[in-house]
Amino acid sequence: MLVRELAEFLEAKVVAGTTKVDNVIKGGYASDLLSNVMSQAKSGDVWITMHGHQNVVAVASLLGLSAVVIAGDGSLEQEALNKADAEEIPIVSTSLSTFEVVGLLYGKGIRGA
Numbered sequence: 710m711l712v713r714e715l716a717e718f719l720e721a722k723v724v725a726g727t728t729k730v731d732n733v734i735k736g737g738y739a740s741d742l743l744s745n746v747m748s749q750a751k752s753g754d755v756w757i758t759m760h761g762h763q764n765v766v767a768v769a770s771l772l773g774l775s776a777v778v779i780a781g782d783g784s785l786e787q788e789a790l791n792k793a794d795a796e797e798i799p800i801v802s803t804s805l806s807t808f809e810v811v812g813l814l815y816g817k818g819i820r821g822a
Contacts, residue, residue, distance in 0.1 A: 710733070710734045710817060710819060711730065711731050712729065712734065712755075712775060712799045712801065715801060716730070718813070718817065719778070719805060720803070721801045724779075724785060724790060724800050724801070725790045725793035725798070726776070726793045726794060727799070729797045729799050730799055733775060734753065734754070734775045734776065735752075735753030735754065736751055736753060736754045736755075736820055736822060737756075737811070737814050738750035738754050738755075738756050738757070738821055738822075739757040739758070739811050740758065741758050743768055746772075749822065750772055750774060751822050752773035753773065753774070754772075754821075755776045755777070755778060756768075756769060756774050756777045756778070757777075757778045757814075758777065758778070758779065758783075759779065759781050759783045760783070761784050761785040761786055762785075763786065763788050763789045763792050765779075765785070765789060765800075766793045766796055766800075767792075769796075770796045774798070775799070776799040777793075777799070778801045778802075779800060779801070779802045780803055780805055780807040781805070781806050781807060782802075783802070785800055785802070
């Protein structure tokens with residue numbers, strides 16, 4: 710699944726990193742604990758979180774994640790949006806809860822490690 714297909718499927722909006730919407734999503738991870746994501750998520754994963762600060766972009770960039778989904782109507786701080794654009798990290802925003810996003814992606818064949 711591509712990031713743009715993910716956004717379409719979730720009826721969500723790509724709010725940053727729009728130049729990389731053709732990134733391929735190889736797997737997924739959901740957590741709001743940054744150290745947990747850093748030790749468990751894999752390059753090419755989509756990360757589902759509710760966090761909206763710059764560290765989300767830093768972790769996504771460090772790990773080579775394909776995209777980040779900000780669930781539950783969470784919003785990204787302006788500095789984080791700017792950083793995501795600069796780092797070309799697609800950020801997708803949705804009103805769906807983390808639980809709903811994970812369930813929908815699992816149903817589409819996106820699995821964790």
